[in-house]
Amino acid sequence: MTTDPPPAAAGASPRGDAFRQSGAPSQAGDSLLEGHELLQLYAAPTGATQALRGVDVSVTGGRISAITGPSGSGKSTLLAVLALRERPAGGELRHRGRLVAGLSRRDLHRLRRREIGWVAQRPTHSLFPQLDARGQIAQMAQLRGVEVDIDAALAEVSLAERATAHPAVLSGGEQQRLAVVVAAVGPPALLVADEPTAELDDDSAALVLSLLRARADQGSAVVLATHDARAIAAADTVLRLRHGVLSGEHSAGEDHTATIDGLGRIQLPEEVLPLFPDGRVIVSLVDGHVELHPRTERA
Numbered sequence: 417m418t419t420d421p422p423p424a425a426a427g428a429s430p431r432g433d434a435f436r437q438s439g440a441p442s443q444a445g446d447s448l449l450e451g452h453e454l455l456q457l458y459a460a461p462t463g464a465t466q467a468l469r470g471v472d473v474s475v476t477g478g479r480i481s482a483i484t485g486p487s488g489s490g491k492s493t494l495l496a497v498l499a500l501r502e503r504p505a506g507g508e509l510r511h512r513g514r515l516v517a518g519l520s521r522r523d524l525h526r527l528r529r530r531e532i533g534w535v536a537q538r539p540t541h542s543l544f545p546q547l548d549a550r551g552q553i554a555q556m557a558q559l560r561g562v563e564v565d566i567d568a569a570l571a572e573v574s575l576a577e578r579a580t581a582h583p584a585v586l587s588g589g590e591q592q593r594l595a596v597v598v599a600a601v602g603p604p605a606l607l608v609a610d611e612p613t614a615e616l617d618d619d620s621a622a623l624v625l626s627l628l629r630a631r632a633d634q635g636s637a638v639v640l641a642t643h644d645a646r647a648i649a650a651a652d653t654v655l656r657l658r659h660g661v662l663s664g665e666h667s668a669g670e671d672h673t674a675t676i677d678g679l680g681r682i683q684l685p686e687e688v689l690p691l692f693p694d695g696r697v698i699v700s701l702v703d704g705h706v707e708l709h710p711r712t713e714r715a
């Protein structure tokens with residue numbers, strides 16, 4: 417994935433002592449983004465890579481959605497499309513009901529700056545290299561037109577002691593925590609993070625996940641790409657991608673939804689796989705519904 421550098425610094429200064437919502441986050445339950453049959457293609461020496469192949473997705477304020485799946489399955493691509501950083505090659509994406517394809521470059525730029533927090537897979541790609549930790553937060557607050565308690569924000573991710581440190585001298589974990597708290601300034605209507613806990617020990621991961629939950633509680637729609645069981649456990653909804661196709665979706669307290677692909681294949685949720693230790697299953701049609709049985713059960 418390519419990532420855009422953050423916007424140029426403009427010498428911001430802190431303007432207040434509390435996070436103040438800009439009015440941007442949606443109310444919990446509102447659909448912020450609706451994607452239908454999303455397609456994304458990239459040029460490759462052997463022809464086009466189909467990074468997304470017909471993905472349907474809905475992103476709602478007040479919730480954490482985790483996108484998971486094997487390496488190369490399209491997680492980062494889906495994040496980039498949802499964060500309006502890449503236009504999909506096909507399908508339909510709506511932002512607050514408006515077709516994204518109909519938005520001008522200026523509209524997109526404004527939305528990205530004011531309403532969308534972005535944490536790149538490499539956290540330094542979403543930080544301003546020339547600013548210290550305090551300046552990063554001040555700059556983002558100015559871009560979003562909000563007031564922020566910088567000390568409280570740094571303390572939220574245990575970086576109070578690193579307020580005057582620049583990204584280059586922070587550890588990987590500190591950079592990651594800083595990138596998340598900077599992206600979360602506002603809070604933005606949409607907060608998108610690519611593997612935000614990948615480099616973090618349990619304590620730091622817990623800080624980041626609790627910050628993401630706090631922003632979701634304030635109304636942000638939080639979307640993560642992750643392989644991390646800790647982040648998956650913290651999500652309200654888990655979307656599974658496989659070869660660019662949404663192979664399953666699960667929300668806490670609800671049944672799994674699995675997609676049947678064009679060849680009739682479905683991906684079972686990981687937690688039921690131990691029921692089929694030999695990888696074989698007996699499929700029965702019973703009174704109009706389908707039952708799956710381990711072979712041993714029926715033998």
Ligand SMILES: Nc1ncnc2c1ncn2[C@@H]1O[C@H](COP(=O)(O)OP(=O)(O)OP(=O)(O)O)[C@@H](O)[C@H]1O
Pocket residue numbers: 417418458459460465466467485486487488489490491492493494641
């Ligand atoms: N800018 C690009 N140009 C060409 N191919 C790309 C580009 N970005 C992604 N791809 C390809 O698209 C497919 C999906 O990539 P993507 O980065 O979205 O997967 P991912 O699930 O995020 O992987 P990982 O977990 O390794 O980060 C892969 O085959 C990848 O090589």
